[in-house]
Amino acid sequence: MRGRADEPGGKAMTAVAVGGSVARRPGLPRFLTSEHPLPWLLPSTAMMVVFGVYPLLYAIWLSLHKRNPVTRLSPFNPTWNWAKLFSDERVWGAIGHTFLYTAVAIVIELVLGMLIALLLDSDRRGYGLLRALMTLPLVVPPAVTGMMFLLMLDGSFGVLSRGLYATGLLSPETPILARASTAFFGVLLADIWQWTPFMVLIMLAGLRALPKDPFEAAAIDGASAAQAFFRLTLPLMSRIIALAVLIRGVDLFRIYDYVKVMTDGGPGTATETLTAYAGTIYFKNADFPYASTVALLTLILLIVTANIFIKIFRVRF
């Protein structure tokens, strides 16, 4: 995490020592008193181990079993599901959709978010209200967002569809969510609407924290606004941008709600992401071991991708 605030250093150490010597109840070992971090951390750690770590280990154990759909038994067969991943074309399709979806959404949301943040970064009257309004999409339940766009993109009476037909971009015979080549953009639209405000907010925070001096110096040297943006604003905000991309990227990678609500992976498997596929295996085939395997694959790909990103861009929290 970041900076000095995270280093308790000498002061806290003395504080522990002082507290410990002043009020230690006799009889209790020190690690069970409030002078030791253990009792403080125990409840939340227990929660995360019991309902977070243990299920993860359980999922790994589950993935080593082969389910027999007839007998409904799942005998131990450690390679079955993992080998199946490689021959399952839907997995490869889902990996492609997941990466494509994540990359396209991130780029659009980041660029749009930065532009809107630059636009709204003003101390003048009226801008505060606009900034407050921009936060509203963030708190709409994603499932409801999916429904909103499902209604607006309905092939017959959807307001956005009618608009698209009027501009000639689409025809009523090919509603956006019904065609494999365009359904992807329909789902993307919901994501962009809901999460561009996330980027706007974080970029605004970054813009507001920028030091004034370099910009004044650049203005004196006759730098244009574009030069100032690319040479000063972007480099100075690199940490915050990398952080925003990482947080958003992780959430995008495990996208489920919009896909489930809007297309359920369809038409066919055109918008099926990894999490959506895992859900389908669970609900439709009841093949729990294989559903776990696909979910674990999602986790592995996420960890690898996120760590590569963290290494390249040196993300710090």
Add this chain to the structure above:
Amino acid sequence: MRPSLSGGVLRYAVSIFVVAVFMFPLFWWGLSSIKPRSAIFDKDRVVFFDFVPTGINYAVTLLGQSRSEAATAAGDTFGVGGASSYDSRQTIIDSIVVAVGSTALTMLLAVFAAYALSRFAFRGRQAYLGWVLSQRFMPPVAIIVPIVFMFHFLGLRDTLGGLIVIDSLINLPIAVLLMKSFFDDVPRDIDEAAMIDGATRLQTFARAVLPMVRGGIAATAVLCFIFSWTEFLLSLFLTNSIRTLPVKITTFVTSTGSEWGFIAALGTSAIVPSFIFILLVQKQLVRGLTFGSVKE
């Protein structure tokens, strides 16, 4: 960086336009919730105000009026019948119980851990923080199948208690990291002064430090409430009869046609509490979304 005055009006106009574009789906959603059925489904009447407003959709979903009664009362015999349950009163109560319960549980667990992570120097502290962060980044889908089995075994499947537990698990990492950042803002001198006066750590925490992070607690709790209120995937997997709002709404979509009026009414009702809450914590929102690492 600040633009010249001449561009001021144009810039404000563009800003209003951009924000209006983002507000449109919400406007449309609210509008659809007060449209009669016939106005929603008529493809030739997709105009803004070409209808007589109706409260039917709210009466059915929020007040439990029967669907056919509502339709007959409105003189709209189109689409009467159908056995689906659109009465969502129990759903709303359940959603509130889950959101409030999980927020309370999360905060109770998080404040202690966050205080320790902010104040104690111990080996593995950074590693522990990293582990907490990784918990936040774990896709829920990776643990959902075992959670279903575990909950079945523990009798938590399809119960409010189960949803409270699982939503707390999801919120806990964010709450711990965020509360730690609020504790970090409180000077350590406060702790030291209290302990020199003879207070134990626990007394110091409860009487001296905790009152100073009230604002942070409120902001964190609001965010936890919203996350729980909007959570979809886990509720979908873990419940059959109990439904939280986001899951309930999706059941209104059927293969024989979707009841968009009811969906929009319930959807609008689901959004309103979040909007009220989020306006209360505007100032801490960025901090919350970045787990305390970006402060405004």
